[in-house]
Amino acid sequence: xxxxxxxxxxxxxxxxxxxxxxxxxxxxxxxxxxxxxxxxxxxxxxxxxxxxxxxxxxxxxxxxxxxxxxxxxxxxxxxxxxxxxxxxxxxxxxxxxxxxxxxxxxxxxxxxxxxxxxxxxxxxxxxxxxxxxxxxxxxxxxxxxxxxxxxxxxxxxxxxxxxxxxxxxxxxxxxxxxxxxxxxxxxxxxxxxxxxxxxxxxxxxxxxxxxxxxxxxxxxxxxxxxxxxxxxxxxxxxxxxxxxxxxxxxxxxxxxxxxxxxxxxxxxxxxxxxxxxxxxxxxxxxxxxxxxxxxxxxxxxxxxxxxxxxxxxxxxxxxxxxxxxxxxxxxxxxxxxxxxxxx
Amino acid sequence: xxxxxxxxxxxxxxxxxxxxxxxxxxxxxxxxxxxxxxxxxxxxxxxxxxxxxxxxxxxxxxxxxxxxxxxxxxxxxxxxxxxxxxxxxxxxxxxxxxxxxxxxxxxxxxxxxxxxxxxxxxxxxxxxxxxxxxxxxxxxxxxxxxxxxxxxxxxxxxxxxxxxxxxxxxxxxxxxxxxxxxxxxxxxxxxxxxxxxxxxxxxxxxxxxxxxxxxxxxxxxxxxxxxxxxxxxxxxxxxxxxxxxxxxxxxxxxxxxxxxxxxxxxxxxxxxxxxxxxxxxxxxxxxxxxxxxxxxxxxxxxxxxxxxxxxxxxxxxxxxxxxxxxxxxxxxxxxxxxxxxxx
DNA sequence: CTGTTAGCGCTTTCAA
DNA sequence: TTGAAAGCGCTAACAG
Numbered sequence: 001x002x003x004x005x006x007x008x009x010x011x012x013x014x015x016x017x018x019x020x021x022x023x024x025x026x027x028x029x030x031x032x033x034x035x036x037x038x039x040x041x042x043x044x045x046x047x048x049x050x051x052x053x054x055x056x057x058x059x060x061x062x063x064x065x066x067x068x069x070x071x072x073x074x075x076x077x078x079x080x081x082x083x084x085x086x087x088x089x090x091x092x093x094x095x096x097x098x099x100x101x102x103x104x105x106x107x108x109x110x111x112x113x114x115x116x117x118x119x120x121x122x123x124x125x126x127x128x129x130x131x132x133x134x135x136x137x138x139x140x141x142x143x144x145x146x147x148x149x150x151x152x153x154x155x156x157x158x159x160x161x162x163x164x165x166x167x168x169x170x171x172x173x174x175x176x177x178x179x180x181x182x183x184x185x186x187x188x189x190x191x192x193x194x195x196x197x198x199x200x201x202x203x204x205x206x207x208x209x210x211x212x213x214x215x216x217x218x219x220x221x222x223x224x225x226x227x228x229x230x231x232x233x234x235x236x237x238x239x240x241x242x243x244x245x246x247x248x249x250x251x252x253x254x255x256x257x258x259x260x261x262x263x264x265x266x267x268x269x270x271x272x273x274x275x276x277x278x279x280x281x282x283x284x285x286x287x288x289x290x291x292x293x294x295x296x297x298x299x300x301x302x303x304x305x306x307x308x309x310x311x312x313x314x315x316x317x318x319x320x321x322x323x324x325x326x327x328x329x330x331x332x333x334x335x336x337x338x339x340x341x342x343x
Numbered sequence: 344x345x346x347x348x349x350x351x352x353x354x355x356x357x358x359x360x361x362x363x364x365x366x367x368x369x370x371x372x373x374x375x376x377x378x379x380x381x382x383x384x385x386x387x388x389x390x391x392x393x394x395x396x397x398x399x400x401x402x403x404x405x406x407x408x409x410x411x412x413x414x415x416x417x418x419x420x421x422x423x424x425x426x427x428x429x430x431x432x433x434x435x436x437x438x439x440x441x442x443x444x445x446x447x448x449x450x451x452x453x454x455x456x457x458x459x460x461x462x463x464x465x466x467x468x469x470x471x472x473x474x475x476x477x478x479x480x481x482x483x484x485x486x487x488x489x490x491x492x493x494x495x496x497x498x499x500x501x502x503x504x505x506x507x508x509x510x511x512x513x514x515x516x517x518x519x520x521x522x523x524x525x526x527x528x529x530x531x532x533x534x535x536x537x538x539x540x541x542x543x544x545x546x547x548x549x550x551x552x553x554x555x556x557x558x559x560x561x562x563x564x565x566x567x568x569x570x571x572x573x574x575x576x577x578x579x580x581x582x583x584x585x586x587x588x589x590x591x592x593x594x595x596x597x598x599x600x601x602x603x604x605x606x607x608x609x610x611x612x613x614x615x616x617x618x619x620x621x622x623x624x625x626x627x628x629x630x631x632x633x634x635x636x637x638x639x640x641x642x643x644x645x646x647x648x649x650x651x652x653x654x655x656x657x658x659x660x661x662x663x664x665x666x667x668x669x670x671x672x673x674x675x676x677x678x679x680x681x682x683x684x685x686x
Numbered sequence: 687c688t689g690t691t692a693g694c695g696c697t698t699t700c701a702a
Numbered sequence: 703t704t705g706a707a708a709g710c711g712c713t714a715a716c717a718g
Contacts, residue, residue: 011694012697021705022706023697024698024704026696027697028698030696033698056405056696058401058695061696063697063698069444069465077426077434087419087420091420091447094446099446099465100444101443101444101445102443122410254626283597283627366711366713367714368689370712374713379688383687399710402694405695407694
């Protein structure tokens with residue numbers, strides 16, 4: 001024995017004794033599996049109420065072999081994109097009686113496998129968002145961690161439902177939009193070199209450049225935050241480009257501010273686009289042209305897949321969400337382009 | 344018996360048998376309580392490794408009577424303020440080996456007590472953010488749910504550590520700032536009528552008005568979101584006030600946009616202030632004067648209190664954070680005030 | 687030093 | 703219809 005203070009909640013045994021039935025009966029009553037004398041059920045309920053009895057979740061979990069909780073592992077809980085995913089996942093899960101445990105890997109790809117292992121043990125499954133996890137790690141993690149659903153980490157070799165965003169198509173559409181506006185010299189402000197979504201953007205852009213031919217596409221280190229964006233303003237102007245594709249809205253917003261301080265007008269002097277369509281994108285000055293990403297829907301769909309897995313059903317097909325261009329005022333035809341102007 | 348497929352992880356008993364020791368020994372090895380022959384420990388570890396054994400968290404929790412998890416209950420996970428709290432709480436907790444389980448009450452104050460009860464059962468404690476929970480509920484919840492730490496819900500009658508923001512002082516400081524600028528006719532855009540933080544702002548404003556005397560302070564329904572803010576623009580202009588205190592930054596940002604569309608210039612025609620100092624406040628046009636609120640620090644401090652409680656130690660004193668005025672460009676002296684202008 | 691044993695609180699066969 | 707008993711996997715007295 002090793003109890004703390006005995007002020008804790010009543011146990012099923014105590015209720016059973018007080019109601020003069022067996023623990024099995026109490027258990028049945030509480031799980032709606034009771035079929036006998038309604039009087040008995042009533043008495044059990046009453047006694048349980050008096051004793052303020054509520055089943056011990058841990059004990060149930062051990063007996064049942066399931067915790068009714070899933071873990072969500074993300075690289076950075078403070079990132080609005082992950083917050084949207086968490087929020088929608090949690091809401092959806094709770095409708096099915098599940099809770100979500102969060103784990104922030106703090107962008108540390110190396111101990112991510114350990115972290116995932118650890119949280120998986122406390123839950124019935126994990127929703128993993130690990131854009132920087134090496135493929136080998138992901139493979140081994142996936143092997144022993146199912147049920148597992150992957151977010152933003154498509155991997156053909158893994159047999160786990162996967163939901164993702166096609167960043168490549170999003171940035172391509174944005175580039176296409178700028179091109180149609182008449183821009184022929186565009187700079188792309190890169191995100192973290194190691195990140196998959198940066199890779200996808202780069203690939204999408206390369207494909208685009210290859211396809212249209214007559215466009216000069218440069219890349220410059222950008223970053224991920226507003227501060228990073230502010231810092232790139234001078235560098236961007238130095239390129240002489242007529243338009244810039246920022247890695248995300250945060251960077252774009254910072255850039256807008258930086259450009260403003262330098263006296264550059266957007267979109268007259270230079271066009272700027274973001275990515276993500278965060279809630280503030282439409283309130284910047286000028287309102288930001290960007291590509292919207294359905295993170296909330298991503299969270300909801302992730303839960304649908306997860307629920308199917310948990311029930312032993314076949315999960316719906318994998319999904320790749322295509323970002324959608326949101327045309328606003330931060331992009332316009334170049335004043336005098338180096339390429340031809342469309343009109 | 345009622346096992347699923349027996350493909351699950353190895354148990355302590357299996358490791359014990361394979362290593363030819365008792366389960367107790369394996370347990371000791373894994374908990375660093377083993378003091379005997381190093382050879383034995385080594386063998387146990389090796390065998391455990393071969394069997395890919397990792398302790399079952401649920402079983403441990405049941406045996407120990409603790410889960411090493413705490414719940415965070417908030418009214419809306421999608422709100423950036425709660426995200427900041429969650430993110431910092433989770434990071435702090437994880438450094439001490441704890442995980443956090445999230446529960447979103449979806450602004451439904453009525454089933455909050457049930458929700459809190461439910462999650463408390465799965466965890467060792469709960470960090471509760473329930474600004475709208477009736478006092479009576481809070482009292483009964485507090486009685487049976489400790490360890491408990493309260494965020495933004497100061498309650499003198501409850502013996503639980505409490506961390507909060509002094510919204511009254513924040514809004515008073517903002518009003519004072521406007522007053523010193525020369526504003527004598529100010530409108531306050533209210534938040535949710537039932538919310539404590541709205542109440543505090545109202546009280547702070549009343550005290551301020553009473554203290555300075557010569558200021559006309561009106562209140563108007565505002566809301567909590569950017570959309571709400573956009574919608575109030577006309578109503579605000581109709582008051583003829585020279586300055587407006589928005590309930591929060593979101594509302595202020597929406598208002599800025601609404602005013603811009605009406606052709607009103609900020610701060611020349613009207614001054615606008617927000618509340619919270621969300622990351623974007625400094626990037627609006629013009630940059631928003633607001634009162635900053637340390638949500639991240641709140642989460643960190645909440646964990647410190649929680650940890651003390653969990654260890655049976657005396658938690659640090661309760662804390663009330665005073666918002667700090669962040670002077671930016673959305674506030675300026677009125678063009679021609681109805682009161683005297685300071686200069 | 688190490689193993690035996692009881693127990694954490696609940697669920698679920700199996701038998702009556 | 704109900705109860706006895708075993709078991710979920712682990713920990714911790716207690717012996718030896």
